[in-house]
Amino acid sequence: MISAFHDPFMRSALVASLAVGIVCAYLGVHVVLRRVVFVGATLAQVSAAGIGLALLLGLNPWPVSIALMLVGVAIFSLRSADRRVTRESLIGVGYVVASALAVLFVAKSAQGEAHLLDMLSGNILTVTSRQIIAMAVVAVVVGALHLGFGKQFLFTGLDPDMARTAGFKAGLWDLFFFLTLGVTIVFAIQIAGALLVFAFLVAPAVTALLITEKLSRAYIAAIIAAVVATVAGLHLSFLPALDLPSGPAIVVVLFTILALVAAWTRVR
Amino acid sequence: MIVRLTDVELAYGRDWSLSGIDLEIPRGDFLAIVGPNGSGKTTILRAILGIHSPKRGEIWWDKGRRFGYVPQRQYIDEIYPLTAFDVALMGRYSLIGPLSRPSRKDRDVTLESLDHVGVRELADRAYRNLSGGQKQRVLIARALAGEPDVLVLDEPTNDMDISSEASTMRLISHLHEAHKMTVIMVSHLLNVVADYARTIVLLSEGKLITGPAEQVLSTDSLRSVYSEPVDVLHVSGRRVIVAGGNND
Numbered sequence: 001m002i003s004a005f006h007d008p009f010m011r012s013a014l015v016a017s018l019a020v021g022i023v024c025a026y027l028g029v030h031v032v033l034r035r036v037v038f039v040g041a042t043l044a045q046v047s048a049a050g051i052g053l054a055l056l057l058g059l060n061p062w063p064v065s066i067a068l069m070l071v072g073v074a075i076f077s078l079r080s081a082d083r084r085v086t087r088e089s090l091i092g093v094g095y096v097v098a099s100a101l102a103v104l105f106v107a108k109s110a111q112g113e114a115h116l117l118d119m120l121s122g123n124i125l126t127v128t129s130r131q132i133i134a135m136a137v138v139a140v141v142v143g144a145l146h147l148g149f150g151k152q153f154l155f156t157g158l159d160p161d162m163a164r165t166a167g168f169k170a171g172l173w174d175l176f177f178f179l180t181l182g183v184t185i186v187f188a189i190q191i192a193g194a195l196l197v198f199a200f201l202v203a204p205a206v207t208a209l210l211i212t213e214k215l216s217r218a219y220i221a222a223i224i225a226a227v228v229a230t231v232a233g234l235h236l237s238f239l240p241a242l243d244l245p246s247g248p249a250i251v252v253v254l255f256t257i258l259a260l261v262a263a264w265t266r267v268r
Numbered sequence: 269m270i271v272r273l274t275d276v277e278l279a280y281g282r283d284w285s286l287s288g289i290d291l292e293i294p295r296g297d298f299l300a301i302v303g304p305n306g307s308g309k310t311t312i313l314r315a316i317l318g319i320h321s322p323k324r325g326e327i328w329w330d331k332g333r334r335f336g337y338v339p340q341r342q343y344i345d346e347i348y349p350l351t352a353f354d355v356a357l358m359g360r361y362s363l364i365g366p367l368s369r370p371s372r373k374d375r376d377v378t379l380e381s382l383d384h385v386g387v388r389e390l391a392d393r394a395y396r397n398l399s400g401g402q403k404q405r406v407l408i409a410r411a412l413a414g415e416p417d418v419l420v421l422d423e424p425t426n427d428m429d430i431s432s433e434a435s436t437m438r439l440i441s442h443l444h445e446a447h448k449m450t451v452i453m454v455s456h457l458l459n460v461v462a463d464y465a466r467t468i469v470l471l472s473e474g475k476l477i478t479g480p481a482e483q484v485l486s487t488d489s490l491r492s493v494y495s496e497p498v499d500v501l502h503v504s505g506r507r508v509i510v511a512g513g514n515n516d
């Protein structure tokens with residue numbers, strides 16, 4: 001079946017989306033457990049706005065996108081002490097503002113709309129080897145940080161009060177966690193687009209959490225779901241008879257897996 | 269002395285505040301903080317733990333204290349797929365190096381803690397599928413796994429049937445007596461703690477009285493905090509507080 005991946009373009013697309021899918025599926029488990037699913041969508045939009053701003057000003061998109069992402073992370077990692085403004089509301093406001101700014105920046109920039117569409121729905125086929133290398137480095141660094149600090153991220157996410165009593169700086173660990181998420185998203189959306197990145201953050205984790213009662217297995221199951229959906233989705237999109245945009249094709253496969261797993265857990 | 273609060277005021281912005289908190293908790297005490305929902309019990313507990321900074325006043329801690337915190341059960345988000353063992357193991361996290369994984373000893377101490385509170389056989393069960401009483405025990409085991417000398421419990425018997433309530437209180441009392449553990453616990457029911465507490469902090473309508481249990485649990489002092497008439501009865505050797513009787 002791998003025949004479609006003989007083409008070097010398609011092989012790059014496969015490698016790039018696997019890298020994005022694996023890291024996002026892993027991080028997605030944390031994101032879903034922390035109940036901050038929409039942080040993923042919002043940080044993706046914020047990074048997209050950063051790219052738009054860079055296009056407008058004729059700057060290199062990465063630093064601008066990272067800078068805006070950092071602002072987003074700093075805001076969304078706060079546990080608001082004011083109960084009238086929940087983190088969820090902040091995230092919602094951030095989402096619409098960032099989306100609007102992305103459109104405005106791109107509309108006023110020379111390169112125009114084509115770029116906006118790529119940013120939002122992704123165009124994996126145009127991925128460059130620099131982007132793939134950058135994503136691979138991000139994947140390794142984020143993976144290493146989570147391997148080293150997994151228990152801090154888990155503890156401060158689940159029970160910040162006990163963690164603080166035990167001497168952990170919960171606020172800083174939250175910030176650190178969201179930083180690993182933000183950096184991943186900045187690099188991932190340039191490859192896969194905001195839609196697919198968000199899908200990778202949510203669907204594999206939800207699927208995994210349906211089938212396991214053990215956290216370590218949830219990470220593995222989420223990664224497997226992402227890998228299967230990536231290979232199958234790209235394959236479908238490359239079929240000459242279908243010729244689909246690859247990002248949405250992967251999203252549809254992700255959802256199909258989720259639906260099948262959900263049905264299976266009901267009848268089991 | 270484990271902790272001393274001097275003329276402390278606790279607040280959340282301008283929404284809520286509680287002032288005039290003076291409290292000394294000696295080693296070996298069994299302190300109960302009692303009051304209705306929203307009276308500030310959890311906030312006082314968080315101040316004692318050092319995770320809520322007072323707006324005013326001073327809090328002093330003994331350097332050697334080690335708190336074992338048992339938060340309200342409802343506070344643990346059950347979306348997490350964790351076994352009872354996984355939950356209890358978190359009590360060891362502060363003792364495990366930043367980059368290390370749990371050692372053999374960490375696992376052994378965790379299992380012993382589960383054993384100690386009588387739920388070792390539940391170690392591999394999903395935490396979220398346990399009963400309220402079992403969850404409470406797992407959370408107490410989690411605190412014990414950190415080898416604390418002060419056990420701090422928030423509403424440990426909330427939403428329990430009377431038999432789980434009694435056995436949870438017996439467990440806490442056993443840890444206090446047989447293991448010389450200082451206990452600080454919160455409850456919104458005076459009767460739950462009336463027979464165990466040595467010292468009581470009673471909160472009602474912004475008023476706060478503190479003292480030895482015998483003194484606080486007198487009809488006179490209770491009538492001074494509650495707007496209802498209150499009586500202290502003795503039933504088969506236990507103190508029972510009833511409200512709503514005749515005010516004569």
Ligand SMILES: Nc1ncnc2c1ncn2[C@@H]1O[C@H](COP(=O)(O)OP(=O)(O)O)[C@@H](O)[C@H]1O
Binds near residue numbers: 082311
């Ligand atoms: N994060 C918060 N922000 C604002 N007000 C709060 C916050 N947490 C608690 N409160 C309010 O402070 C008061 C005391 O809360 P709490 O200490 O949780 O009471 P208790 O534990 O006795 O039920 C309540 O009125 C509660 O609504």
Ligand SMILES: [Mg+2]
Binds near residue numbers: 309311
């Ligand atoms: Mg409370």
